[in-house]
Amino acid sequence: SQKIEQNSEALNIQEGKTATLTCNYTNYSPAYLQWYRQDPGRGPVFLLLIRENEKEKRKERLKVTFDTTLKQSLFHITASQPADSATYLCALDPRGNNRLAFGKGNQVVVIP
Amino acid sequence: DGGITQSPKYLFRKEGQNVTLSCEQNLNHDAMYWYRQDPGQGLRLIYYSQIVNDFQKGDIAEGYSVSREKKESFPLTVTSAQKNPTAFYLCASSRDRGPEAFFGQGTRLTVV
Numbered sequence: 483s484q485k486i487e488q489n490s491e492a493l494n495i496q497e498g499k500t501a502t503l504t505c506n507y508t509n510y511s512p513a514y515l516q517w518y519r520q521d522p523g524r525g526p527v528f529l530l531l532i533r534e535n536e537k538e539k540r541k542e543r544l545k546v547t548f549d550t551t552l553k554q555s556l557f558h559i560t561a562s563q564p565a566d567s568a569t570y571l572c573a574l575d576p577r578g579n580n581r582l583a584f585g586k587g588n589q590v591v592v593i594p
Numbered sequence: 595d596g597g598i599t600q601s602p603k604y605l606f607r608k609e610g611q612n613v614t615l616s617c618e619q620n621l622n623h624d625a626m627y628w629y630r631q632d633p634g635q636g637l638r639l640i641y642y643s644q645i646v647n648d649f650q651k652g653d654i655a656e657g658y659s660v661s662r663e664k665k666e667s668f669p670l671t672v673t674s675a676q677k678n679p680t681a682f683y684l685c686a687s688s689r690d691r692g693p694e695a696f697f698g699q700g701t702r703l704t705v706v
Binding site: 486490514516518523524525526527528531571573575580581582583584585586587 | 598600625627629634635636637639642644652682684686688693694695696697698699700702
């Protein structure tokens, strides 16, 4: 069966350090993978998209890598700040028709 | 400002009642989606529409119905046939062949 797996345990990290989240998927061959941020009681907000032919993508303090051989994406927040505390969701489009499938999300808590 | 508006933010329903959740967008997006989110769960697709007067079932469509009479609007009706309707409902839209999804702020539905 198709699965998108993110770590269910919250990541607690000291301010200023780099937070790294993992998204693993099975039985998919996505053309791209997306990352979203979700705050409690709010809708997700798009952060980054990385295509299958891209190894790495950056946006300000965010970096995403995509390894289609390992079927894994890593999401990094460098120089983390308390305002980065949120749940981060990975999503992919298994059929290439904009029907996104989401992981359960991984909570990040940045400790001042 | 462009965006997606969901209303109401909180909704209470008695068992056996139908209830309709509103979703309006002014982004001129062709595609619209409804997702359901339960605690500790990923977003699950209920229905989606890629064009006016056309919509398709997602992964968990049973007990739900939708309409797409206007490009801007995609209301979701939770019927009495939905056995466990208490959840956080999210509406999203994207350009045709997106792939980035824009989400509303969600409606929290509680059955009392």
